[in-house]
Amino acid sequence: xxxxxxxxxxxxxxxxxxxxxxxxxxxxxxxxxxxxxxxxxxxxxxxxxxxxxxxxxxxxxxxxxxxxxxxxxxxxxxxxxxxxxxxxxxxxxxxxxxxxxxxxxxxxxxxx
Amino acid sequence: xxxxxxxxxxxxxxxxxxxxxxxxxxxxxxxxxxxxxxxxxxxxxxxxxxxxxxxxxxxxxxxxxxxxxxxxxxxxxxxxxxxxxxxxxxxxxxxxxxxxxxxxxxxxxxxx
DNA sequence: ATCGAAAATCGACGATAATCGATAAATCAA
DNA sequence: TTGATTTATCGATTATCGTCGATTTTCGAT
Numbered sequence: 001x002x003x004x005x006x007x008x009x010x011x012x013x014x015x016x017x018x019x020x021x022x023x024x025x026x027x028x029x030x031x032x033x034x035x036x037x038x039x040x041x042x043x044x045x046x047x048x049x050x051x052x053x054x055x056x057x058x059x060x061x062x063x064x065x066x067x068x069x070x071x072x073x074x075x076x077x078x079x080x081x082x083x084x085x086x087x088x089x090x091x092x093x094x095x096x097x098x099x100x101x102x103x104x105x106x107x108x109x110x111x112x
Numbered sequence: 113x114x115x116x117x118x119x120x121x122x123x124x125x126x127x128x129x130x131x132x133x134x135x136x137x138x139x140x141x142x143x144x145x146x147x148x149x150x151x152x153x154x155x156x157x158x159x160x161x162x163x164x165x166x167x168x169x170x171x172x173x174x175x176x177x178x179x180x181x182x183x184x185x186x187x188x189x190x191x192x193x194x195x196x197x198x199x200x201x202x203x204x205x206x207x208x209x210x211x212x213x214x215x216x217x218x219x220x221x222x223x224x
Numbered sequence: 225a226t227c228g229a230a231a232a233t234c235g236a237c238g239a240t241a242a243t244c245g246a247t248a249a250a251t252c253a254a
Numbered sequence: 255t256t257g258a259t260t261t262a263t264c265g266a267t268t269a270t271c272g273t274c275g276a277t278t279t280t281c282g283a284t
Contacts, residue, residue, distance in 0.1 A: 006150060006151060006163075007147070007150075007163060008143035008144065008146050008147040008150075008163060008164050009142060009143050009146040009147075011139060011143070014139040014140075014142040014143045014146070015139040017136070017139075017142050018136070018137055018138055018139040018141075018142055021133045021134075021136040021137040022133075022137040022271095024129070024130070024133040024208065024211060025130055025133040025134040025137035026130055026271085026272075027123060027126040027127040027129075027130040028126075028272080028273095029130075030121060030126040030129050030130055030211055031120035031121055031123070031126045032120065033211065033212055034120050034121040034126070034211065034212060034214055035119070035120040035121075037212040037213065037214070038118060038119075038120075038214065039118060044230080044231090045230075045231055045232090046229095046230070046231085051119065051120065052120055054273085055273070055274055055275085056230090056231075056232095056274095057231090057232080057233080057234095057273080057274065057275080057276090058272070058273055058274070059231095060231060060232055060233085061232090061233095061272080061273085062272090063231095064232085071208075076231090076280095076281095078229095078230085078280090078281060078282060079228095079229060079230040079231070079280065079281045079282070080229090080230060080231075080281095081230080081231060081232090085212065090208050090209055090212050091208075091209065093207065093208030093209075095205065095207055096136065096183075096202050096203075096205035097202055097203065097205075099136060099142055099145065099146065100145055100146060100149040100197065100202050101149065102146050102149070102150065138241090138242080140242080140243095156260080156261090157260075157261060157262090158259095158260070158261085166243085167243065167244055167245085168244095168260090168261075168262095169243080169244065169245075169246090169261090169262080169263080169264095170242075170243055170244070172261065172262055172263085173242080173243085173262090173263095174242090176262085188250095188261090190250090190251055190252065190259095190260085191250065191251045191252070191258095191259060191260040191261070192251095192259090192260060192261075193260080193261060193262090
């Protein structure tokens, strides 16, 4: 019982979808995500900083956003934080068709 | 020859991807798109305005953005403009997996 | 306890984007 | 031509976002 209404998607759902897409609506975040996806192993913030050429605070900021949506996972060891890609979250990311069809918003942003 | 490099996605590609996702990174645009997708027939700007409850100039602005990415198609009749969903563009929209895998950016934003 | 290293947070700035009201442009009818 | 209707554009305001430098926090080592 989804898209048989004639009105637009309710505002709340639309905002949830939008927050998903916002996570990938920035070139720097896409670079960070692609970086973590190519190297399959976890990377420290420092490694990501040097590999991406972006400031340390900026990288930390973006990693936080990516973690909130569940795109990346954190594990802390000593003073370091290691981030890795969250494959299960990548696969549950909504498609444009989902939005357009009015499919229910994916379970929870934080998968796993 | 895609994701076997160790560095991040080149900036240009990352920006192209980001521009795609930016198109759906706004709740109002998602509402407009979902509205056009549910009613399969074209809608005039005025109809979209009353159905969405957003200002006329705002709707016109968002429709322009959606048209630039190819999500919607325009046809003008008299003083009216009728917008409809572009199914072929919806299906070619990149997935999160595409971004993460470093797949090539979809052909052209303006499909059809 | 003190120091150094790593990451997160804070404060500020500039740029971008969303929204609105008003105006302009285009079209058709009388 | 004049007027009415519909949409696009313009100008301004406001809010959001990305970025940076500096500071703070956390943790391990000495």
